[in-house]
Amino acid sequence: MDEERMWKDLYHKVVAEQEQKRQKSSDSPSSHEARLQEEDGGFFEKLGTRLADRAEEQRQEETLQPAKDEDNSCSEEEQQQQGDDGEDEAKRARYAAKESNLQRQPSRAYEPSSSPETDSETEEQETALAIVAQSVGLNIEELYTALLYITQHPIGLDVVDQVEQDAIINYLQKAFNIDDETHARVMDETRQMEAPEIHLNIEVIEAKDLVPKDANGKSDPFCVLYLESQPTKRYNTAVKPETLTPVWQEHFALPLEDPENDVLFVEVWDFDAAETVPEKINKVKTIKSVRGLVKLAKEIAVTARNGNHDNEFIGSIRIPLKDIPVVGHVNWYTLEKRGKSKLRGHIRLRMSFSSEHNAQVAFQEHRHLIRILLLHELESNKVEKYTWQLGSWPTAGSIVLMQHAAQRGLKSEIQALAKWIECSNVHQEHPLNFELFHELVQDIRASIKSGMYSDDELKQFWEATRKSLHSGLNALRKIRRLACDNKAVVKQLVAILRIISCLSSLEVPENVNLFPLKMYSWFPPEILEDDRVSILEALEFAVIRGGAEWFEYIVSNNNMESDTDEEAIKYHIKIIQLIKIDLTRASEIYEKLFIKTIDFPYTKVLYRTYEKRISDLCMVIVEDICGRLKRIEIETSENPELSLGTSLFELYLAIQRFAEFGEKVCPDEIEQMKVRNYYDWFASGVSHWLEMAVFKAIKRIDRAIEVDKLQPVDSSVQYSSSAVDTLTIFYQIKVFWTQLAWPDIEGAYAFIAKIVDDICKCCIAYVDRMSQKVDELQEIRDADSNLSRPNLFGQQYDVSVAWCYALNNIEYVRTSIEPLTKDLGFESVIEALAETKSQIEAERCQQTLELIIDNAKDTVRNKIITMQETVAKRMAPAMARYLMEGAEHQQQPDANSSNSMDRLMEYLDSNLITLHDNLSEDNFQRILMVIWEVMAEVLNQLVNSNLRRKRPPAFYSNLHQTLNNLIQFFNLGADELANVQVLERIEKTLGLYGLETGELILRYYQDRLAVQSAMQDEPYGLLTVKAYFFNDLLNLQILNARNLRAIDKKCDTYVKIRLLPEDVFIGMKTFKTNVRKETQFPLYEESFSIPLTSDQSKMKNAVIQFEIKDKDFLRTRFLSECFLSFGDIQQTDSHDGFDALPQIHMKLSRPTSESSEVIHALSKRKGDSQASSFVTKIQSKINSS
């Protein structure tokens, strides 16, 4: 794992710790944190994690998600039992609770109710009876009389005994509020009244399983009907030939005189068993013509009537009239024949009662009856509003209604219509359960669709509908007053929606205006009196209006406690939250009801309504507040606006959640919505906060460094508290930024650039403070140590652990820059820019961010190096002292050389151990280099300052040895050495100064040789020779010279040969060629054989010096010289001579003062005669000519 990554991981560790802390509990900072935060009131935490937590809370408040512990309180079993409904109910209950939590303020007026439309708009309810008196057009007494009669002469199955009859009469008296006297009189009248004209309507539908009577296994069945009281008054059906499953579908109306006691007989016969119908028909055919058929029919009819015929009886049934339900029915009856148990067959009959009243009158009567009874019920039983349903009728009431309908011949669709109309009327005064309307409207719609109503009846229906629909729409408009946790209420809501759905499928007649504006004052103003508004449009208006009213209600019922911006913001947050709750409730509870029932996008419509209002409301306040934000004046460091930031961003997040919700609910419309650009309103607020953040961050960093004890935060790490604290600031800024989730990509880029720049500034500030702090600590330490231990040798600086931590902290902060900036979403923003703008622009932005980061990293790195240099320089005096001691120590002949540098090594060792143990690896390697550089410099200075003094070569060779030891000690490779230029110089110097004089002189010649081979030009010409060794015999042949530079016109030269170094070749004579006159191209062509000792000949670094001398009239002058190393001379096995050998050309040169390092070293050796004479000689050479 590389260093960089290790540090990055440390950064992530801090992030992870912070996240963890947040999850545990955010409001109990450690005492250390508290100390830091008290400085700025927890500025960063407020807008970082705490804002995030608060936003999370608020988000919770706005949704129905159960809080975690709530979830646990309900065991799994229970939850299963509750099932879906239970869950929904629980959801609804939570809602109500949450809302009331938010609505802590006086908002009692909007208490949820279990009844829809608890509106005081409708006027005070009048008494039920008053309505009866006013609205009943016909004489109540007349109706009462009719009803008493009907009751006393009930028909059908339903009324049997006298007791019940009395109860009903009693019930009617109460319902109609008739005094006893009148009642008695009416009773009398009714007793004398004639029975009403009542008919039994019968449809003989079909028969099955009839017993076969004919030879062919079939029958030719027909039916005969009569009443027991009038056995001769018979009705019969047609004959169905050759079938056992005849279908007749024939209708009969039998006038009844005693419907209470009479009995209906139905007989089934097989026609003229002797002769089948086809036979008869065949017979008739012979008679010809239609007349024959008529005759036959008559015959059949006659035989049927008098029973005197050849027909065979199949079976009969006996039906007492009181067994027939008063509303009528269709039924299969089993045929019987006296004395026979065998199955005779089945017959199906439809039977009902009817009377011959005027249908209009009867309808009206029935409506009045419904109204009177309903009002009576509501009044006498104190029926709650919105609870009355069809099933709520008491037995007596429903019997009366049924008897009345039956005896007046009202068909079921007319009854339903009557109920619809009257319930709608009553509903206005005393609301009934909407489910009742739903049940009715379903039947009515079917009847309308099959055209069973007259135009007049339809008109009446729609006029009644106008009233009930108004109530339904109002209930939807005021949906928020409903307790959405009440199952019954939800049911009614569904009923309303179903009614609307049902109605919207019908066509409203032209002559009916369902939505008169005086009833719908809350329709949008653009709707005019004559506009035809569809039912679905009206539904939408109701929803929109409901939202608008709720919004206004919230706005006017939540007050700002004071006039401050802070309060204003809180107020707005609250409004958004309440609206958001409403929307969440809409989407999670109502939406599915609306969609399922009527396919209406409830939440979307509502969101549209709120969006505009919220945007208008918030934009004004936000832009106002942001507009008033002043740039930060540093003098007033405790800005009152600083706390404003928090709530401003709470508002931001609240609006953000609101906008996100909109994106979910209406993805196709959000682009056009104002709320879409919510972030724009806050832009200057964010800028402001960021500016404040740098200021605060730097103060916080000061404080963090101040309290930092430069001890590791725990045993596993090598950094101390201030680094963690600083990263915590960055982390908080990051959390803040992440939460903003700035939607505009260009803005996001600019803000990130700003944050990155700020963080870089903070890092640099941290580094400056940190290094300042360690400097101060060092000064204190120096002062202390001077007092406590006055040292003879002066003080010795030792690296402190605290300093190591300071350096680690800096490194730690530095390496966090990059991962931190990544966390800001820098990469994804660049990607998005490349997508939305262009690749080039994205690259430029990326370059900007990277440059900022690189600049900061470099600056910090430079600071680290500076700190390291400072430390190394502090170590320099001690290093110099120990080096000097060591070098001098070795001069002593009895010195044990291995120990001479011990003190230096000890000193370095102990400091490097401290550094190694406490610094990060990277920093350790770096400081090692820095110390090495300083060390080298110290050595250099030591050497140079001693050069002036008279030091023996041993002094220098000791130092040289030490240098090599140090190189090993620092474990440096070639790369590192190459970096230290001073080292090369020292090495060379020490090398030279450590040599004995003879060696130095040889070094001089070798240097000359090196100069010669490096020469490009030939300013003094060339000398050509041949040379070889034969055993220990050196053979030289001087061939010629060319281009010699002459001093005067006369150029008389010879070559002088000398073997060097002199002390190796002591006693060796010099060799000379003859003089060649007046030529710059002399040909010498002379050979020399020089016998050497074996040791001498093996000396590869020995050098032959060739000097060109000019023999003048008076004296000989040195012209130039060249050198040949023994190492370059061939060794031959045979004494073959020079012929086979190549020529050696040597460039001639003169010594110069530049190649003077060796000379310089030699000239320092005062009192060394060998050295001084050599130096004199060389100097004279240089100065010659």
Next chain:
Amino acid sequence: MAASRSSNGISRHSQRSTLLKVVILGDGGVGKSCLMNRFVSNHFDEQSFHTIGVEFLNKDIEINGESYTLQIWDTAGQERFKTLRTPFYRGSDICLLTYAVDDPISFKNLNLWKSEFLYYADVPAESSFPFIIVGNKVDVPESEKRVTTEEAEQWCSVNGGLPLVETSAKDATNVETAFSAAVAAWAKLEARVERPLLEDTVDLSKQQNAYRSSCCLPSFV
């Protein structure tokens, strides 16, 4: 790791130069980015984009034997970027106010830019801040030059004798001169201000200067 540990750190560290934060302001389209790019990379892009918020480049220059590292912040001139660019003003050492010689409105707006800068940069004393006025696009034909040098000079003298440089980022006229003049103006003003002792240390101290001269963060001093 061994290879990277020493060389760059040490070589970098041996160069010490004064760090200056330079901000370029002016109307959209006067050629701020082009000036910066011409100056930093001697490059001119015919096809130019609106700057998004801010852009940033470094450039080392030497003036009168002193070496400087200019941190140049190029800003977006469009009004909609106002809240995004103004935070970057704080801590500036030098401000280039630019206009285009063929665009009189951009010249007129110099006043607005100047006051926007002074407000957001929180500069304590206007007179002690080094502004440079740069009239870009002098490469346009004489007939299209709508802001005369005299006019510009007059404005500069009314505004406290600010230096004026007419440039062309397109054909590289005077671009280097403009930035050099800016640094020179800074140096001149700086010399009048009492320098703290830190002055002659490393380049880091200049980073501090950057803060200090803006006076926004007294804790730095």
